[in-house]
Amino acid sequence: MSLSNLDLVGQCDGFPYYQDDPDLYDASINTYYELRVTGHDYALGYMLPSVAQVFHGIPNWAIDDDDRVLTLVDAHNAVTRSTALEKTLLALRATGHFKVLNKWRNELYPVYGKGKELLFSVERSASPLFGVVTYGVHMTAYVRKDGELKIWIPRRARTKQTYGGMLDNAVAGGIATGETALGSLVRECKEEASLPEELVRERVKACGTITYSMIRDERAGGETGLLQPECEYVYDLELPEDVVPKPGDDEVEEFYLWGIEEVKAAMATGEFKPNCAMVMIDFFIRHGILTPENEKDYVEIVARLHRRFEFPTL
Amino acid sequence: MSLSNLDLVGQCDGFPYYQDDPDLYDASINTYYELRVTGHDYALGYMLPSVAQVFHGIPNWAIDDDDRVLTLVDAHNAVTRSTALEKTLLALRATGHFKVLNKWRNELYPVYGKGKELLFSVERSASPLFGVVTYGVHMTAYVRKDGELKIWIPRRARTKQTYGGMLDNAVAGGIATGETALGSLVRECKEEASLPEELVRERVKACGTITYSMIRDERAGGETGLLQPECEYVYDLELPEDVVPKPGDDEVEEFYLWGIEEVKAAMATGEFKPNCAMVMIDFFIRHGILTPENEKDYVEIVARLHRRFEFPTL
Incomplete structure (x- = not known):
C-alpha cells in the first residue's frame, strides 16, 4: 500500500462536494436528517436516519420525517438547551442505545449559531451522533x-x-x-x-x-x-x-x-x-x-x- | 471607511456558496452559461448570457439556450481548440465587441480538463469572458x-x-x-x-x-x-x-x-x-x-x- x-x-x-457532482452530493445529503434548534431554521449538523429515529417520542425533541429534520424544542437559551440535551443523552446512555456513548467523556463541546453565539454544549462522545462541527x-x-x-x-x-x-x-x-x-x-x-x-x-x-x-x-x-x-x-x-x-x-x-x-x-x-x-x-x-x-x-x-x-x- | x-x-x-444558501447559489449559477468543449461534458467556466449570445452563428461554436451551454466544437485537441478560439477572438476583437479585448496581451493562459490535461489555451485578456480558472x-x-x-x-x-x-x-x-x-x-x-x-x-x-x-x-x-x-x-x-x-x-x-x-x-x-x-x-x-x-x-x-x-x- x-x-x-x-x-x-x-x-x-x-463527504462529497456539491461543486464536483451536484447529484451525488444531493443524494448523500438526502440520506441524513438535519439537526436544528427552535428559532434557528438552519442545519447545525447532519444525522444518520437510524440515529434520528431514536428521538421519536423523547421530550424536548420534534422530528419531521418528511423534511428529515430533528429539532430541539422548548428550550430557548444555551443553558436550557444544554440541560435538555444532557438529560436525553444520559437516558440514551442508560439504555445502551449508542455505542459511542459508552465512551462518555464528561467534556462539553460548543455548538454555535449563525451569529457565532453559543447555541448549546454537547457531551463530547455524543457529538458525532449529531454531526455537529x-x-x-x-x-x-x-x-x-x-x-x-x-x-x-x-x-x-x-x-x-x-x-x-x-x-x-x-x-x-x-x-x-x-x-x-x-x-x-x-x-x-x-x-x-x-x-x-x-x-x-x-x-x-x-x-x-x-x-x-x-x-x-x-x-x-x-x-x-x-x-x-x-x-x-x-x-x-x-x-x-x-x-x-x-x-x-x-x-x-x-x-x-x-x-x-x-x-x-x-x-x-x-x-x-x-x-x-x-x-x-x-x-x-x-x-x-x-x-x-x-x-x-x-x-x-x-x-x-x-x-x-x-x-x-x- | x-x-x-x-x-x-x-x-x-x-460568488455565493452553495453551502451558505442553495437557493441564492442556484439563482446565481442560473444567470450564467456553461463553457464546454466537445467530448468533455462539464463546465470549464461560467459566462454572462450577454457574452455567450455573441457566439451564435460563429463557426466552431454550438450554443444551447435551453440548457445554457456554449460548446467549442469540431476541434479535438489542444492545438486545434486553441487555434479555433484564437480565430474567433481575433474576429471579435476586430469588431470591437468586447471592451476587455481592447487590452489584448498576446499571452496565452492554459485551461485544464478533469484529468489535469491541457484542453486549450486562451488569450489572457479574453479569459474573463469565458469565466475559466x-x-x-x-x-x-x-x-x-x-x-x-x-x-x-x-x-x-x-x-x-x-x-x-x-x-x-x-x-x-x-x-x-x-x-x-x-x-x-x-x-x-x-x-x-x-x-x-x-x-x-x-x-x-x-x-x-x-x-x-x-x-x-x-x-x-x-x-x-x-x-x-x-x-x-x-x-x-x-x-x-x-x-x-x-x-x-x-x-x-x-x-x-x-x-x-x-x-x-x-x-x-x-x-x-x-x-x-x-x-x-x-x-x-x-x-x-x-x-x-x-x-x-x-x-x-x-x-x-x-x-x-x-x-x-x-
Whole structure:
C-alpha cells in the first residue's frame, strides 16, 4: 500500500462536494436528517436516519420525517438547551442505545449559531451522533538540526481505544466550551508532551485551520457512517534542540524525532491517524516541502484542507 | 471607511456558496452559461448570457439556450481548440465587441480538463469572458529588522489601466501556458522587483495557494459582472536587510518597507488591490499575526481563502 497525499486527504475529507457532482452530493445529503434548534431554521449538523429515529417520542425533541429534520424544542437559551440535551443523552446512555456513548467523556463541546453565539454544549462522545462541527488544536513540534528540519512524532499508546498505536501530531486535543484555542493548546502541551507553558506561549505560532467532513469508520470506534465535520486550529512550535517532548500521560507511547523523508514514508503506509496526516500535509505545504512542482495534486489538496461547511462555525 | 479582513476577502471571493444558501447559489449559477468543449461534458467556466449570445452563428461554436451551454466544437485537441478560439477572438476583437479585448496581451493562459490535461489555451485578456480558472503567482517579500517583521509593499503605477495607484504584493503575475509556477515567479521577480534569479531560487518558499471566485467590477476594466475564478500560488521570500527591491519596469511606482500595523491600516482603508489584500491576509494567518483570539472571523476567512471550484484545476 502506498497512499498519495490526496488519498490521505480523502480519508478525512470524505463527504462529497456539491461543486464536483451536484447529484451525488444531493443524494448523500438526502440520506441524513438535519439537526436544528427552535428559532434557528438552519442545519447545525447532519444525522444518520437510524440515529434520528431514536428521538421519536423523547421530550424536548420534534422530528419531521418528511423534511428529515430533528429539532430541539422548548428550550430557548444555551443553558436550557444544554440541560435538555444532557438529560436525553444520559437516558440514551442508560439504555445502551449508542455505542459511542459508552465512551462518555464528561467534556462539553460548543455548538454555535449563525451569529457565532453559543447555541448549546454537547457531551463530547455524543457529538458525532449529531454531526455537529467540533473544534480542536493540533500542533507540530520541530527542530532545525544542521540545517535539516526534523519533526517530533508521537506514537499513540497501543491500548488507546481509538487509533491505538498510530502516529500522531506532537500535541492535539479538543476545545471544550469556554476554552480558547490557545488555552486548550497550552493545557494539552503540558498534559501530552510535558512542554512548559512559558516556553509554549513564547514560541508557538498559530498557522490557520484545517476543516474537513469525515465519515467515521471502525477505527474511530462506535457507530460507523456518522458524519463528523471538524475544524482543527493548526500550530507550529520550533523547539530548541535541547527540549525533548515527553509523554505526560498514558496516551502516548513514545516520541520520535524524524526527518521529512521518514515522516513521508510513514504517511504513505497509512501509519498516521488520518487527521494528523492532514496536519502534516498542511505543514509540508506551508513550509515549502510540498510544492506545485513536486505534488501533482497541489491545488486540489490545498482547497480540500480548508472545506467550507454547510453549518455555522465560530 | 474601515474594512474588516472578512470584508476584504469578500471583495475577491464574491460568488455565493452553495453551502451558505442553495437557493441564492442556484439563482446565481442560473444567470450564467456553461463553457464546454466537445467530448468533455462539464463546465470549464461560467459566462454572462450577454457574452455567450455573441457566439451564435460563429463557426466552431454550438450554443444551447435551453440548457445554457456554449460548446467549442469540431476541434479535438489542444492545438486545434486553441487555434479555433484564437480565430474567433481575433474576429471579435476586430469588431470591437468586447471592451476587455481592447487590452489584448498576446499571452496565452492554459485551461485544464478533469484529468489535469491541457484542453486549450486562451488569450489572457479574453479569459474573463469565458469565466475559466486562471493561475498566477503572488510573492510577499519581507525582512526581520531588530526582531520586527517588515514587508516590502509596492505601489502600482498610477498610469496602469487596472487598479492604478493601488498597493500590491512585492511580485505578482500570471502563469502562461507551458510555464511552471516557480518559473513564472523567477521571471516576475526579475521584471518587477529586480531580484536576481539565484537569490530567489535559494530563498523563496512555496506556501500554498489562495483560490477565489471574483466578480469583476469597474476597477478591473472592461465589462463588469464577468466571473473570474483565480488560483494564486503563494510564495514567501525573506530578504537580507541589504537587498532592496527596485521597480524593474514601469508597472511599479515605488516600494515601501512597512511594519505590520502600517500594512493593516492600508488594508482597512481599501488601498490594496483586492487579491493582494487576500495574499496579505493569508500571510498574516500563516505567520501567527492574525490568530483565533484576535480575528473574530478566523475560521470563515481561512476557508474562504481556499475555495474549491466548480471547474477542474491543474
